[in-house]
Amino acid sequence: MISRRHAALAALLTAVATASVLSACTPAAADRPLVVVSTNILGDVVDQLVGDDVEVMTLMRPDADPHSFEISAQDAARLRTADLLVSNGLGLEEGLQQHLDAAVAEGVDSFVAGESIDVLEYATGDAAGTLDPHFWTDPARMIDVVEELAPRLSDLPGVDEADVDAHVDAYLAELRRLDDDMAAAFETIPAQRRALVTNHHVFGYLAERFGFRIVGAAIPGSTTLAAPSASDLADLVSAIEENGVPAVFAESSSPDRLMHALAQETDTHVEVIELFPESLTAAGGGAEDYLTMMRENTQRIVTGLAP
Incomplete structure (x- = not known):
C-alpha cells in the first residue's frame, strides 16, 4: 500500500513538473505584444496578419x-498599454476618438489606416466636401492599408518577422482575388442599373472602384447619428423614381424602418435588401469576417440590381 502511494505521488510530481516546463515554454498572454484595434473590420484584418505571438484586442x-459605439473604462485603460493602436481615422470613430487621442498623448504607438490611402470626399449630402472614412468597401484600398501596416506589425517586440510576412502575403492574395471577383460580379449589372441608395453615405469608395453612381442616402450626412428631414426624404423618393432604382439597401447595424418607409413612398416596386457595410456580425450572422462580408454584400447588390 505504501509503495503504491509513493508511486502515485511520484507520478503526480512528475506531471506537475512536466506541466511547469510546458508552461514555461509557452508565452503567456501578458508576455505577448498587444495590438488594440478600434473597429471590428480592421480587427479581423489584423487578426489575419499576425500569428499566436501577438494578442489582438x-x-x-x-x-x-x-459611429456610436462606446467602450468600458477597463477597455479604455487597457488600450493605453498597447504596443500598437490601429484605428480607421477620418472621423469614423466618433464615440471613441477621445480615448484614442488620450492613448496617443501618453505615447502609445499608433497606425491610422486612413493615412495610407487615397481618401475620397463626400460628393453630396450634408457632408459634401468632408472626408469619407468608409474605404474598406474598396478592396484595393484595403490592400494599400495592409501593405502599410505589415512592417509595423513585423517590428513588434518578440514577433517572428518571417511569420508575419507569410500571413501578409497570403492575405494580400485573398484581397486581390476578392477584388477580381467583385469586378466580375458587378459586370453582370448593366451600367444604367448601377445605382445605389443606402441608409447613409457608405459606398463612395465601392462606387468609384466599380462604376456605380450614388443616387442618395436616407440619412444625408456622413454618420448614422444624423437625422433626415421630410424634404430630404421626398427628394430621395423622386430620385429613386427618376433613376428606376429597383432596390434600396439597409444596413445590418441600423434599424431598417426608414428604408422600408422610403420604398413604400415610391410609385414603383422597390425592394429593401440588408447589407453589412459597417460592421461584422457575430458567428452565424452572415458576415463574420471581412472577406465574407464583402462577398455577401456583392452577392446581395447583384441580386438587387441585376435584371
Whole structure:
C-alpha cells in the first residue's frame, strides 16, 4: 500500500513538473505584444496578419455601429498599454476618438489606416466636401492599408518577422482575388442599373472602384447619428423614381424602418435588401469576417440590381 502511494505521488510530481516546463515554454498572454484595434473590420484584418505571438484586442463588438459605439473604462485603460493602436481615422470613430487621442498623448504607438490611402470626399449630402472614412468597401484600398501596416506589425517586440510576412502575403492574395471577383460580379449589372441608395453615405469608395453612381442616402450626412428631414426624404423618393432604382439597401447595424418607409413612398416596386457595410456580425450572422462580408454584400447588390 505504501509503495503504491509513493508511486502515485511520484507520478503526480512528475506531471506537475512536466506541466511547469510546458508552461514555461509557452508565452503567456501578458508576455505577448498587444495590438488594440478600434473597429471590428480592421480587427479581423489584423487578426489575419499576425500569428499566436501577438494578442489582438478589438474594441468594437460585432453588429455595432462604428459611429456610436462606446467602450468600458477597463477597455479604455487597457488600450493605453498597447504596443500598437490601429484605428480607421477620418472621423469614423466618433464615440471613441477621445480615448484614442488620450492613448496617443501618453505615447502609445499608433497606425491610422486612413493615412495610407487615397481618401475620397463626400460628393453630396450634408457632408459634401468632408472626408469619407468608409474605404474598406474598396478592396484595393484595403490592400494599400495592409501593405502599410505589415512592417509595423513585423517590428513588434518578440514577433517572428518571417511569420508575419507569410500571413501578409497570403492575405494580400485573398484581397486581390476578392477584388477580381467583385469586378466580375458587378459586370453582370448593366451600367444604367448601377445605382445605389443606402441608409447613409457608405459606398463612395465601392462606387468609384466599380462604376456605380450614388443616387442618395436616407440619412444625408456622413454618420448614422444624423437625422433626415421630410424634404430630404421626398427628394430621395423622386430620385429613386427618376433613376428606376429597383432596390434600396439597409444596413445590418441600423434599424431598417426608414428604408422600408422610403420604398413604400415610391410609385414603383422597390425592394429593401440588408447589407453589412459597417460592421461584422457575430458567428452565424452572415458576415463574420471581412472577406465574407464583402462577398455577401456583392452577392446581395447583384441580386438587387441585376435584371
